[in-house]
Amino acid sequence: MASSLSALHSTAASHLARSRCRRTAANARASSLLRLPLGRRSRWVAAEFATGGAGGTATGGGGGRARRGVGIDVAAVAAALRDARTADDVESLVNAFLNDDSGGEARLLPLQVYTCVIRGLGKDNRPDAAFAVVEHLKRRGAALNQFVYNCLLGAVKSSGEFGRIQAVLDDMEAQGVSPNIVTFNTLMSIYVQQGRVEDVLRVYADVQERGLVPTAATYSTVMSAYKKAGDAFAAIEFFVMLRGGYRNGELVVGSRGDWEQEFVKFEKLTVQACYLSMRRSLVEGKNPVGQVLKVLLAMDEAGVRPERSDYERLVWACTGEEHYAIGKELYQRIREGGDGGEISLSVCNHLIWLMGKAKKWWAALEIYEDLLDKGPKPNNLSHELIMSHFNILLDAAKRRGIWRWGVRLLNRMQEKGLKPGSKEWNAVLLACSRASEASAAVDIFKKMVEEGLKPDVVSYGALLSALDKGKLYDEALKVWEHMCKVGIKPNLYAYTILVSIYIGKGNHAMVDAVLHDMLSKRIEPTVVTFNAIISACVRNNSSGNAFEWFHRMKMRGIEPNEITYQMLIEALVQDGKPRLAYEMYMKACNQGLQLPAKSYDTVLEACIGMYGFFGYRIAR
Incomplete structure (x- = not known):
């Protein structure tokens, strides 16, 4: 024919x-x-x-x-x-x-x-x-x-x-x-253009019933219909059937070389149908990971070999947090492809971003390490992405006070050729401050200077806070003097730590002097400043002074918050004044403040300890 x-x-x-x-x-x-x-x-x-x-x-x-x-x-x-x-x-x-x-x-x-x-x-x-x-x-x-x-x-x-x-x-x-077969081929191609996949398959069945001999164009049109529908499994099954028929001599063969070329086209159409199916699953599917993995496994079993570019295009469709597993699988397939081509750097950067979005930071770091070891060479975007992931981890270490983990992260960054900046070092210093690790903070501060970085007001503030919590008040004052000497202007946070240091030393007169100095520099004390003073009084068992500073705060027109009342209640209980602590608790509740359960437990235990259970009820 x-x-x-x-x-x-x-x-x-x-x-x-x-x-x-x-x-x-x-x-x-x-x-x-x-x-x-x-x-x-x-x-x-x-x-x-x-x-x-x-x-x-x-x-x-x-x-x-x-x-x-x-x-x-x-x-x-x-x-x-x-x-x-x-x-x-x-x-x-x-x-x-x-x-x-x-x-x-x-x-x-x-x-x-x-x-x-x-x-x-x-x-x-x-x-x-x-x-x-x-x-x-x-x-x-x-x-x-x-x-x-x-x-x-x-x-x-x-x-x-x-x-x-x-x-x-x-x-x-x-x-x-x-x-004839040309008529049916044309008819099927028209239905493909219209997206009428069922009609294409109906015409193909009619061709077989009439005993007509399909041509390569017939098979290509059917494959195009499966591609249009995004039916990966039907496309794979049809391709396997054609390949088996060709190997068994069941297809009409004119020139073997021509049919070999046609099967290259058939395989590409199959890959395209699978790609559309997987992309649709990633965009719309309820279980995208499972659906995509099923298609990939079916392609492996059928011996359908996508090219590196096909995998890379699919990587770009991975944008959700749940897609990280697919992204990782595709990355491994590209790396292990052995086609002699190099993976696209933009694809690697996208995967680093995707792993970070899914909170798989170590997986992102592995991809970055592969860039260093296997290529392609990372660019500025690669550095920015991996640095942002490290900053997320360092921020978590800072919030939790896990300073040792922060130090390990800094070391890991340096091992990979990434130079931590002031932001990264400050995160570890703040972790030391939260953990009250004064000696570790001093060591990290020194190492930061040795790395050629200039500490800023945040660096000095974190070091001062760590020394204050470690009750190393004299050392803290020396750091303050050095900070002012090198021209670092203190901010509200630094002044707040300074008043806490003087409270710790019992020098309340200097606290007033610091507050006046703040006002002279147009830095208004806030509720955070007074909370630090009251908290320092509580730590140093000076509950009377805490109550005094509470009144002075109100005289300045600064409204107390939950932390203020929490510290004040603890101070009053220390001073043996459970009834007054109870009154403060009720006052805070009446103002609509949500005090932690710890404050309620503190008041309850103090009242029961003072009056007994029944006495506590009478006292109320």
């Missing part, structure tokens, strides 16, 4: 221009011809034909007679017929070409000319003219065949007027022309 179609195409081609250089001239004449009215155009073409002036020619029989030895300019014929709407329009133009002065005998151009014209009209989006040509052939009694109707169906496909498909099929049946 394929060879007969090839022969038919060869015959049609023999009636076309025998030289490509003449075709250019014919197209130029056709372009100028299109600007003429239909009547003048017909006379112009007739004159050209009569003088034998056509460039591209078609000669011979095939359903009609033409002047012996005179060529036919097919491009000019198509140009003349492009505005035809009825068989009468076609009739007048054809008669002009044939120079029909006898008027009696039915004359036609060679049938191969008509088929070429029909195809050209379809590509030029002139389906009405193509149908008019077929009606003209029917009126003149030409023997229509499968080739004519296949060209008409192709014209419908090219023009996109799919509503006329059934009219073509009905006309074929009325003319007694049976559809």
